Structure formats: structure tokens, C-alpha cells
Amino acid sequence: xxxxxQHPSTLSVQEGDSAVIKCTxxxxxxxxxxxxxxxxxxxxxxxxxxxxxxxxxxxxxxxxTLNKTAKHFSLHITETQPEDSAVYFCAANNYxxxxxxxxxxxxxxxP
Amino acid sequence: xxxxxxxxxxxxxxxxxxxxxxxxxxxxxxxxxxxYRQFPKQSLMLMATSNEGSKATYEQGVExxxxxxxxxxxxxxxxxxTSAHPEDSSFYICSAKYxxxxxxxxxxxxxxx
Numbered sequence: 001x002x003x004x005x006q007h008p009s010t011l012s013v014q015e016g017d018s019a020v021i022k023c024t025x026x027x028x029x030x031x032x033x034x035x036x037x038x039x040x041x042x043x044x045x046x047x048x049x050x051x052x053x054x055x056x057x058x059x060x061x062x063x064x065t066l067n068k069t070a071k072h073f074s075l076h077i078t079e080t081q082p083e084d085s086a087v088y089f090c091a092a093n094n095y096x097x098x099x100x101x102x103x104x105x106x107x108x109x110x111p
Numbered sequence: 112x113x114x115x116x117x118x119x120x121x122x123x124x125x126x127x128x129x130x131x132x133x134x135x136x137x138x139x140x141x142x143x144x145x146x147y148r149q150f151p152k153q154s155l156m157l158m159a160t161s162n163e164g165s166k167a168t169y170e171q172g173v174e175x176x177x178x179x180x181x182x183x184x185x186x187x188x189x190x191x192x193t194s195a196h197p198e199d200s201s202f203y204i205c206s207a208k209y210x211x212x213x214x215x216x217x218x219x220x221x222x223x224x
Contacts, residue, residue, distance in 0.1 A: 032211060
């Protein structure tokens with residue numbers, strides 16, 4: 001089955017700096033890779049996703065890159081703000097199959 | 112669109128009692144819903160996959176007789192924690208699939224005293 005690893009487990013950055021979180025997956029059949037943001041005590045919210053036929057996707061300060069050959073994908077947050085502080089989860093899925101989540105990265109943006 | 116609700120948002124119960132948590136898809140039909148458990152500062156752990164009209168599929172290590180799942184309609188799945196114990200205290204989150212994306216409910220914080 002699919003296995004998703006995520007690094008780092010914790011990340012602290014200064015406000016305005018960039019943050020990068022990396023995930024690797026094991027199942028080459030996976031073709032959908034979403035990223036979720038979870039604030040304390042709240043539900044995970046989808047913030048960006050990428051499909052296997054695309055190498056990069058950007059939405060304002062957030063971007064995701066995918067390297068299918070290496071089976072890894074990354075979340076990039078630029079110009080970080082305190083409200084970006086949260087736990088971020090990556091996931092991988094093959095259409096119709098269950099999502100497998102990474103262990104999460106706790107991001108702290110220091111003012 | 113694609114809103115998932117969950118009720119209750121928090122519940123406190125005594126050890127040995129049962130608690131039912133509801134998960135509803137409000138504006139779409141969900142043939143598949145998922146139940147997760149999340150301990151503090153940990154990731155989402157899939158407990159079971161709930162399929163409308165059929166038995167739930169439980170992940171390894173999850174007791175099906177303790178965590179009863181019923182997916183009675185295309186918009187409602189319920190999780191019943193039977194004979195709850197303090198170690199069952201956790202944050203339980205459901206999600207529903209819509210067009211191969213997962214949408215999460217707001218979660219239920221269960222505290223067993």
C-alpha cells in the first residue's frame with residue numbers, strides 16, 4: 001500500500017521568509033496530491049492540490065511542485081505571515097482509493 | 112459547496128457509556144465517508160471507511176465492535192463509541208469524498224471521564 005513521509009516535523013521561520021515542506025510517496029500509481037492546513041482544534045482545510053499530469057501549481061503565496069520520477073512533492077509558502085502558523089498535512093491518493101496522509105509539519109511563523 | 116458537518120462538536124461522557132457522533136454531507140451525496148482519530152500533536156489516523164448501504168471497512172487494529180459505523184444514507188454516517196474508556200478520549204474527524212477530493216467535518220472532541 002501507499003506510504004507517505006513528510007519532513008520536517010516542525011519548522012520555524014521568521015515572518016516574511018519562505019517555508020518549504022517536502023513529502024515522498026511510495027506508490028507510483030498515486031496521481032493526486034493535496035495539501036491540508038489544520039489550525040489548532042479545527043478541521044483540516046484543503047489549501048492546494050496537484051495532479052500527476054502537472055509539475056507545478058501556484059496560488060498566490062502558495063505553490064506545490066511534483067516530481068513523479070522521484071516520487072516526491074513539496075509545498076512552498078512565500079512571504080510567510082503569522083496566520084500561516086498551523087499543522088500542514090500532505091496526502092497521496094490514486095483515484096478511487098483511500099487518501100494516505102503524511103505525519104504532518106508544525107509550522108511556526110515568528111513575528 | 113462540499114460542506115461536511117459533524118455533531119456534536121464536543122462531548123463529555125462517563126466511562127462505560129456509549130457516544131454517537133454524526134457526520135453529514137450537506138450539499139452533496141457521499142457514497143464514501145471516512146472516520147479519523149487524531150491525538151494531540153499527531154496526524155490523522157484512518158479508523159474506517161464507511162460505505163453507504165454496506166459494511167464499513169476497518170483499518171488494522173481498530174475494533175469494529177467498539178467503534179460501530181453506520182452509513183444509513185448518502186448524506187449521513189454515524190460513529191458510535193461503545194463502552195467508552197478514558198483512552199478513547201480523542202478528536203474524531205469525519206470526511207466525505209466529493210469528486211475525488213476529501214472534505215472534512217469540523218471534528219468532535221470526546222472526553223471520557
